[in-house]
Amino acid sequence: xxxxxxxxxxxxxxxxxxxxxxxxxxxxxxxxxxxxxxxxxxxxxxxxxxxxxxxxxxxxxxxxxxxxxxxxxxxxxxxxxxxxxxxxxxxxxxxxxxxxxxxxxxxxxxxxxxxxxxxxxxxxxxxxxxxxxxxxxxxxxxxxxxxxxxxxxxxxxxxxxxxxxxxxxxxxxxxxxxxxxxxxxxxxxxxxxxxxxxxxxxxxxxxxxxxxxxxxxxxxxxxxxxxxxxxxxxxxxxxxxxxxxxxxxxxxxxxxxxxxxxxxxxxxxxxxxxxxxxxxxxxxxxxxxxxxxxxxxxxxxxxxxxxxxxxxxxxxxxxxxxxxxxxxxxxxxxxxxxxxxxxxxxxxxxxxxxxxxxxxxxxxxxxxxxxxxxxxxxxxxxxxxxxxxxxxxxxxxxxxxxxxxxxxxxxxxxxxxxxxxxxxxxxxxxxxxxxxxxxxxxxxxxx
Numbered sequence: 001x002x003x004x005x006x007x008x009x010x011x012x013x014x015x016x017x018x019x020x021x022x023x024x025x026x027x028x029x030x031x032x033x034x035x036x037x038x039x040x041x042x043x044x045x046x047x048x049x050x051x052x053x054x055x056x057x058x059x060x061x062x063x064x065x066x067x068x069x070x071x072x073x074x075x076x077x078x079x080x081x082x083x084x085x086x087x088x089x090x091x092x093x094x095x096x097x098x099x100x101x102x103x104x105x106x107x108x109x110x111x112x113x114x115x116x117x118x119x120x121x122x123x124x125x126x127x128x129x130x131x132x133x134x135x136x137x138x139x140x141x142x143x144x145x146x147x148x149x150x151x152x153x154x155x156x157x158x159x160x161x162x163x164x165x166x167x168x169x170x171x172x173x174x175x176x177x178x179x180x181x182x183x184x185x186x187x188x189x190x191x192x193x194x195x196x197x198x199x200x201x202x203x204x205x206x207x208x209x210x211x212x213x214x215x216x217x218x219x220x221x222x223x224x225x226x227x228x229x230x231x232x233x234x235x236x237x238x239x240x241x242x243x244x245x246x247x248x249x250x251x252x253x254x255x256x257x258x259x260x261x262x263x264x265x266x267x268x269x270x271x272x273x274x275x276x277x278x279x280x281x282x283x284x285x286x287x288x289x290x291x292x293x294x295x296x297x298x299x300x301x302x303x304x305x306x307x308x309x310x311x312x313x314x315x316x317x318x319x320x321x322x323x324x325x326x327x328x329x330x331x332x333x334x335x336x337x338x339x340x341x342x343x344x345x346x347x348x349x350x351x352x353x354x355x356x357x358x359x360x361x362x363x364x365x366x367x368x369x370x371x372x373x374x375x376x377x378x379x380x381x382x383x384x385x386x387x388x389x390x391x392x393x394x395x396x397x398x399x400x401x402x403x404x405x406x407x408x409x410x411x412x413x414x415x416x417x418x419x420x421x422x423x424x425x426x427x428x429x430x431x432x433x434x435x436x437x438x439x440x441x442x443x444x445x446x447x
Contacts, residue, residue, distance in 0.1 A: 033074045036113045037067055043106035044098055055101050062101075066094035066110040073117055081122070085130060088117040092134035100141030103148055108156060111138050112163045119167025131164050215324070215382040217270065224266025226331045227298035230339075231259040262298050284319025285311075285347060288326055292345065295330045300339030301360075303330060309349030318409050321386045322347070322356050325394065328379045329358035329405040337362040337402060353392070354411040359404040383407070 041063060048056045069091035073084050092114025098107025114134055118127045139157065142148050148156070235255045238248050269283070285307075292303045314322070326345055333343045343360040380396055383405070387394040392409035 030074060033070050033113065036109045037070050039106050040066060040095070040098065040109050043109075044102055047102050047105050051102070059098060059101055059107075062094040062097035062107070066091050066098075069094065070110075070113065073121075084121055085118070085126075088114045088121065089130055089134065091117070093137065096134065096138045096141050099138055100145050103142060103145050108138070108159075111160060115160055115164040116167040119164045120171045124168060124172075127164075127168065135160055135164075211385070215386055218379060218382055221266070221270075224262055224269070226334050227262040227295075228259050228266075230299050230334065231255045231262065235259075258298055262294075265294065282316045282320040283323045284314060284316070285322050286319075287323055288345065288347065291323070291327060291330070295334070295343075299330075299334035301330065301334050301337070301341050301343050303333075303343040303345065305345045305347070307347045307349075311349055312411075312413060314354060314411050317390055318354065318411050321383075321390055321392075321409060322354065322407065324386065325356055325383050325405065325407045326358055328383055329360075332379065332403065332405075333358075333360040339363075341402070349411075352410060352412055354409055356407040357404065359399065360402040362402050380405075 044059055044063060048059055051059070069087040072087035073091070092111050095107055095110025095112075095114060098105065099111065101107075111134060115131055118130050118134070121127070122130065135157070138160065139153070142153050142156070232255075235252050238244065238252045238255070241248055244252075288305055292305045295301055296303050330343060330345075333341055337343075337360050340363045341360055343358060346355075346357045346359075348355045348357075383396075384394045387407055387409060390409050392407065394405070394407045396403070396405045398404075
């Protein structure tokens with residue numbers, strides 16, 4: 001009977017009046033309205049022949065008005081709310097006329113029908129105002145007719161009020177049910193969005209972890225394989241000598257030992273990278289001395305490290321970025337500048353950040369092959385991504401005599417407990433622990 005919301009807007013079904021706009025009440029509203037009209041006509045018509053012509057005409061007009069008003073609200077197309085309210089008021093006033101002219105007939109049924117319709121159609125304040133108009137006029141009609149006792153009038157009033165209350169309760173219940181359905185639909189939509197967001201976050205986390213592992217593996221393999229290639233190239237040159245003597249064989253064995261050590265170190269670093277996924281110790285500035293020595297021994301690059309400022313523990317990821325950047329820069333020095341190149345590593349501790357500068361110089365007479373080298377390779381790109389993820393920056397480019405890499409990372413003087421780098425000892429101890437989970441971790445992150 002009422003419209004779909006508390007503001008009095010019409011229901012969504014074309015062709016349904018307010019009695020039918022509420023899904024679930026159609027099966028009862030049509031029979032009730034038809035029955036009310038039939039009862040009114042059947043009760044009033046037999047009493048008309050005994051009345052005066054004026055009463056007969058007024059009663060007939062009232063019946064016609066009641067029938068038309070009921071037809072509008074029950075079978076009329078969905079339109080402005082004012083049309084339905086007007087039809088209901090007309091139906092109610094028609095019942096008032098019948099009740100005043102023929103109090104002994106069931107014309108009051110049209111009043112009941114109008115009161116129920118108003119309560120179920122309009123918001124409560126508007127329905128109450130219109131209902132009071134119908135309620136007041138019906139009482140005035142009874143008083144003017146003087147054909148009902150006070151008890152009968154009170155009984156009629158109680159019936160009118162009861163019907164109005166039932167209509168208002170029905171409308172409120174239907175509105176609450178509709179609001180509950182809308183709230184459930186919104187909750188389901190939010191739940192679907194939450195699940196989609198969680199899935200996107202999980203995918204983003206997986207991609208981030210894959211990129212992190214890819215950077216680690218690249219940095220390790222590039223450093224280790226570059227050393228192995230240089231060792232093998234040296235062995236090849238020594239082996240092609242026309243008459244290798246004991247000294248040459250000794251140098252070849254040195255290269256074999258160096259290659260073995262590089263391979264073992266590469267395997268250890270790989271284990272560290274896998275173990276880092278579990279939060280184990282990570283290499284940091286404490287291992288730069290060893291990195292410089294190993295690079296000089298395996299590649300022939302004359303590398304030197306200088307540290308300025310007050311050394312302090314760094315966050316694990318910051319220390320790892322410093323180490324990997326130095327490792328990649330030295331690998332590029334060996335690759336592009338070759339043996340006998342010089343590399344200077346300058347690590348500076350500032351109050352709020354740490355800075356690493358790796359600058360190399362190619363041997364005299366060696367052509368410059370780094371003129372177009374910026375961030376085109378994966379190694380330099382990975383270093384820059386690592387720095388930016390930590391809130392820092394990395395720049396790289398050729399100089400007049402070689403190539404320079406500058407890394408700057410935020411590193412507050414105070415490091416939260418549990419985030420400081422573990423140093424060389426922790427990094428070395430991570431190898432055996434990481435080996436057990438290496439295959440599973442790599443397999444789980446593989447695309």
